[in-house]
Amino acid sequence: MSALVLICAGSVFFPGLLLLSKLTLRHMMGWREGDAAVVSTRLVSSVQSIMATSAGCIIVSSCRDVMEDRHWLTDSYILFVTPYFAYDIYAMFLCHWHKLQVKGHEEEEGKRGEVRLVGAAVVGYLRRDILMMLHHIFMVAFWFPASLLWRQGKGDYFQGVLFLPELSTQFVCLGKVLIQYQKQHTLLHKVNGILxxxxxxxxxxxxxxxxxxxxxxxxxxxxxxxxxxxxxQCNLGAALLWPLQLYWFTLICRGALRQFTRRSNSPSKTFKPDHDCCLSPSNGRTPQHTDKH
Known part of the structure; x- marks a missing residue:
């Protein structure tokens, strides 16, 4: 029963936080729908990042025996966070949809035009974010049972370590927000890129x-x-997930190098921020995209 409660809590918390944040930005701050929605998705991802990193640090610091020591937070947070991966698939599509609207694709009117727009958005989304979608599906279909059932209550330390990669997510989200508002030239963007x-x-x-x-x-x-x-299961998970991390890190490095090179080659008086550069893995997207989830 407690497991079901935690899953339901996660299913309500992440979409609820998105809705609350979006409504707050729209009605209290006067933001447009698209901007409020996109920034809200970054906020939810950052909150999840902080929660997962905190849980990982607590678990790792509490387990001296890496195989036998247990911590109640391990299974509890796994149950709570699993719905997030399903939610995030929708959040990524929401950002992609807003990008299409910004580009003016919303000019088609009528039901037929709307259907074509939705179809094009779904196809473009799948082509652009297929790696991240597969990653999220893998986390729900494989990581969830592996973490709760197959390990048979052992290795809480290693499970805590697996929460720590979420530390980078908050820097990814901040970088995307700065790029969205053309703040690539600021010191904050540079420091965030290094972090x-x-x-x-x-x-x-x-x-x-x-x-x-x-x-x-x-x-x-x-x-x-x-x-x-x-x-x-451990070897399979590592074989599938580690190459993705290497690939995304390569994209980050390429984006950082491209940005540094273009800035160094641009005259200071005529320099304009390059909107096509990004220091983030963009959830599996190439660094050339301007819309970052």
């Missing part, structure tokens, strides 16, 4: 090598022997 690079590299790129290293120390075996004794 994004560092947090993504430490918490995502180095994550899976560290997990294997930590278990090798626990079991007193060489690191290269860990895949031979680790459960197949």
């Amino acid at each position: 994004l690079l560092l947090s993504f590299f430490i918490c995502r790129v180095l994550l899976f090598p560290y997990l294997y290293y930590a278990y090798s120390r626990y079991a007193s075996i060489p690191v290269y022997s860990v895949p031979l004794v680790a459960p197949w």
Whole structure:
């Protein structure tokens, strides 16, 4: 019963926070619908990032035995956060839909034009965000049962470590908001970009090598022997998720390099912020896109 309550709580919390934030920005701050919706999705993602990182730090610091020690927050937060991945698929589409409207695609009128617009938006969304969609589906279909059932109550420490990659999400979201409002030239954007690079590299790129290293120390075996004794679910998850992190980190580095190169080559008096550059992985999107979820 408690599991169902936590799942329901997560199902209400994340969409509810999006709606509350959007209404607040629209009616109290006077923002337009699109701007309020997009910024609200960033806010919800940032809140989830802070919650997951905090939970991970608490769990990791509380488990001395990486396999046997338990912490109540581990299973509780897994149950609570699982609906977020389904919610975020909708949130990404919401951002994509707003981008189409900003570009003027809403000029078609009538039901037939609206249907064509929705169809084009769905197709474009699937083509653009297919990697992140598959990532979210994988988290619900594989990570959820693996974390709650297959590990049989062991390895809360490792589960806590798996929450820590969310640290980079808040920097991704802030970067996208700054780009949305053409603040690429500000000091805040530069500092945020550095923090994004560092947090993504430490918490995502180095994550899976560290997990294997930590278990090798626990079991007193060489690191290269860990895949031979680790459960197949762990190896499969690492094999599917780590290449994605490497790919997104490559995009971040390419975007940062492109931005730095263009700024250094632009005369200071005629410089205009490059709206096509981004320091974020854009939830699986290439750094050239201007609309960042």
